[in-house]
Amino acid sequence: xxxxxxxxxxxxxxxxxxxxxxxxxxxxxxxxxxxxxxxxxxxxxxxxxxxxxxxxxxxxxxxxxxxxxxxxxxxxxxxxxxxxxxxxxxxxxxxxxxxxxxxxxxxxxxxxxxxxxxxxxxxxxxxxxxxxxxxxxxxxxxxxxxxxxxxxxxxxxxxxxxxxxxxxxxxxxxxxxxxxxxxxxxxxxxxxxxxxxxxxxxxxxxxxxxxxxxxxxxxxxxxxxxxxxxxxxxxxxxxxxxxxxxxxxxxxxxxxxxxxxxxxxxxxxxxxxxxxxxxxxxxxxxxxxxxxxxxxxxxxxxxxxxxxxxxxxxxxxxxxxxx
Numbered sequence: 001x002x003x004x005x006x007x008x009x010x011x012x013x014x015x016x017x018x019x020x021x022x023x024x025x026x027x028x029x030x031x032x033x034x035x036x037x038x039x040x041x042x043x044x045x046x047x048x049x050x051x052x053x054x055x056x057x058x059x060x061x062x063x064x065x066x067x068x069x070x071x072x073x074x075x076x077x078x079x080x081x082x083x084x085x086x087x088x089x090x091x092x093x094x095x096x097x098x099x100x101x102x103x104x105x106x107x108x109x110x111x112x113x114x115x116x117x118x119x120x121x122x123x124x125x126x127x128x129x130x131x132x133x134x135x136x137x138x139x140x141x142x143x144x145x146x147x148x149x150x151x152x153x154x155x156x157x158x159x160x161x162x163x164x165x166x167x168x169x170x171x172x173x174x175x176x177x178x179x180x181x182x183x184x185x186x187x188x189x190x191x192x193x194x195x196x197x198x199x200x201x202x203x204x205x206x207x208x209x210x211x212x213x214x215x216x217x218x219x220x221x222x223x224x225x226x227x228x229x230x231x232x233x234x235x236x237x238x239x240x241x242x243x244x245x246x247x248x249x250x251x252x253x254x255x256x257x258x259x260x261x262x263x264x265x266x267x268x269x270x271x272x273x274x275x276x277x278x279x280x281x282x283x284x285x286x287x288x289x290x291x292x293x294x295x296x297x298x299x300x301x302x303x304x305x306x307x308x309x310x311x312x313x314x315x316x317x318x319x320x321x322x323x
Contacts, residue, residue, distance in 0.1 A: 004137075009045065009052075009085060012133055016085075019047040026089065026134070028126050032105075037095065041134065042074055042088040050084025051229050054138035055222065057089070059111050059145070059188060061096015061103070065205040066144030069218035078223060081231040087138065092130065095122070100208060102148065112184075114191040131191060140169075141192060141199040142225065144218055147206045150306035151314065154268035154299075155204040155217040161249065163193070169200060172228045173221035174241040176269055177301055179203075179248045200225075206305065246299060250320040255312050256281060258290055262309040264316070266300055273297045278316050281309065296320060 009016045016022045026039040055073055057066035070090040073079050079086040091097045093110050103109050108123035116127025135141070147153035156177040159166045170178045183190035192199045202221070204214035220239060226232035256262070264279035266272065272294045281290045292315060302317030309315065 004049075004052075007049070009043070009137065011041065011043065011087075011137055016043050016045050018045055018049070020045050021080075026129065028129060029122060031095075031098075037098075039089070039091065039094045042079065042090075043085065044080050045085045046081045046083045046231075048083035050081065050231060051139040052085040052087065052137055053081075053226065053229070053231065054087045054134070054141045055079070055089070055144070056092060056141065056188075057144040058091035058093050058097055059143070060109070060148070060207070061091075061093040061099065061101050062148075062207040063102075063144075063146040064097075064100075064208060065146045065210050065214055066202070066218070067091055067097070068210050068215050069144050069202075069222070072215065072219050073222055076219075076236075078219070078226070078232070078236060080233065081226070082233055084229065084231050085137075086226075086231070087134070089134070092126070102207070111188055112186050114186050114188050127188075130188075131195075135192060135195065135197060138197060140225070140229070141197055142202065142222060143188060143199060144202045144204075146204060146209075146214075147302060149304075150206060151302050151304045151317075152206040152209075152211075152268055153203045153214075154301045155202070155214050156301060158201045158203055159189070159199070160193070166198070166200060167247075169198070169225065169228075170247075171245050172224050173200060173202075174224060174245055175202065175204075175217055175221055176241075176243055177246050177248055177299065179251065179301060246319075246322050248299070248301065248319045248322045251298075251301065251317055252296075252320055253314040254278070254292065254295060254316040254318060256292075256309045256315055257311065258288075259310045260288065260290070261307060262304065262315070263307075264303050264305065266303070266316075268300050268303050271297070271299050272318070292316070294318060298322065 104123040161180040298319035
């Protein structure tokens with residue numbers, strides 16, 4: 001449970017009483033120009049006690065779709081709970097966000113340095129501060145990501161299959177897909193799991209891009225989670241999901257057999273049959289045209305939208321087993 005004493009929540013040295021709203025600066029370091037960098041932590045507490053739900057995004061600075069989801073949660077007032085507390089951190093890697101880059105200025109991927117160190121690299125210090133000063137207060141965490149390197153993810157939740165307690169929450173969130181995936185070493189997800197925290201990781205869209213379908217899925221899923229905990233203002237309406245949540249146990253990437261210009265002909269989220277044409281690789285001179293076909297039947301959960309690909313590049317992520 002969250003760390004609340006005498007009904008007062010203390011985060012980063014600031015006290016937040018029931019019924020209060022507060023914005024706290026999660027400061028780490030200035031820019032190299034000595035300009036201060038503010039990383040707001042936006043906290044809303046209801047008078048009535050209840051769970052603490054944390055929304056995070058922007059662990060990778062170029063994943064703006066996740067930032068947009070948390071921004072909408074704040075701007076629409078979804079983060080004002082009827083009970084409990086909602087904490088929003090829309091941009092954790094503000095250094096990368098400023099430069100529209102995935103990594104920190106030191107070249108490190110924040111999502112590969114957790115739990116971090118108070119005396120380590122800049123990325124390591126941010127990871128340490130997040131884990132030690134914010135995460136202990138959270139009961140439930142929703143962390144928003146997008147696909148990288150031009151690869152567009154269908155809206156999906158990710159967690160390890162062994163964490164069966166998340167299956168019910170995933171059905172409530174109602175993203176189109178759940179992709180069971182291992183906890184990579186030194187990630188935010190892995191660290192929170194080791195600390196016994198309930199975390200749903202949402203993936204959708206691609207880097208440096210905002211997609212309304214993905215954004216709406218993330219916002220509506222968040223509302224469903226808050227409603228489940230009786231924290232959502234009843235004035236908010238939640239559309240019924242278009243499909244039930246599909247759980248994917250195993251999946252595989254279809255990779256480019258040749259280098260060339262690439263054009264996919266199918267969108268994410270669709271079911272395809274074996275040998276269906278998914279796209280084409282061509283050359284700039286009109287002499288070569290290779291049809292990329294599905295090697296098995298399954299759901300397309302990621303499409304590479306890069307116009308130029310090289311032999312071996314990942315093109316389509318397709319489910320092998322699902323239910």
